[in-house]
Amino acid sequence: MKITVASGKGGTGKTTVAVNLAVLAASEMDGVAYVDCDVEEPDGHLFLNPHITSESDARVPVPVVDEDRCTHCGDCARACSFNALLAAKKKVVIFEELCHGCGTCSIVCPEDAISETTRAIGVVRQGHADGTTYLGGVLNVGEHMATPLVARVKEDITHDISLAFIDASPGTSCPVIEAVRDTDYVILVTEPTPFGLSDLTLAVEMTRTLGIPFGVVINRAMDTASELDDYLERENIDILARIPLRREIAETISRGEMLLDKNREIRDIFQSLFESIALKLKTA
Ligand code: SF4
Ligand code: SF4
Secondary structure, eight states, X not given: OEEEEEESSTTSXXXXXXXXXXXXXXXXXXXXXXXEOOTTSOOHHHHHOOEEEEEEEEEEEEEEEOTTTOOOOOHHHHHOTTOOEEEOSSOEEEOGGGXXXXXXXXXXXXXXXXXXXXXXXXXXXXXXETTXXXXXXXXXXXXXXXXXXXXXXXXXXXXXXSEEEEEEEESSSHHHHHHHTTOSEEEEEEOSSHHHHHHHHHHHHHHHHHTOOEEEEEEEEOSSOOHHHHHHHHTTOOEEEEEEOOHHHHHHHHTTOOHHHHOHHHHHHHHHHHHHHHHHHHHO
């Protein structure tokens, strides 16, 4: 089972929910993994402090032009949808950072002058922490190919992992869709602010389009009803949990500590969240 924790915007507490849920689940069952797919700004490790057991490059294919064969016809540059090739009079220039590794250029080349190599876009790590398997990716500085790295990180969710909590990037862009794709349930974390509501509506639209069941966790919840509550009721969206707006919670998070260890009330909230999701997955 894979559960993705996502949010329409950054700073809603998505990682807090993902790491605490993973550790709580691991206290009750074997085979739980926390999977950090927020590869541009991974921070789950700050809470989990995992022991890393392996680290390797994540690589993507890029073309190489054999200048001895190339006739500078320009077919490859014209065929590239990503403007990653420039066919100049005497040389084909490859802008590797724009290349999506689709292979089209090598297919269209009439001289069979294009072969393939790979380049590193980031690293993937495996380890363990607090009874969970830790999996995560870190995109290289200046690199923008986050989507293939997310896909690579998810490949490490092997059959011995029975429940994976995938921490997606904030937003609704391609890396988020890659993280959410093929998962069994999505937890959307939001906050009761106008920005929180606006970005949640986009995340809801994305999740509905992908056809994956989902529910919402309201972080920094206040006692009074908000526009967010009206929206969720109108859209018939399940509220899975409310994590209250409290100074001590913010302080615990800012110290990189797990909420479960510090606050009985919060532990109960996560326990009930976990049970409610388990029930939904069972009856799905
Ligand atoms: S398609 Fe092949 S021959 Fe034509 S410019 Fe590109 S690499 Fe050279
Ligand atoms: S592999 Fe695809 S994206 Fe990369 S240069 Fe060739 S055609 Fe462009």
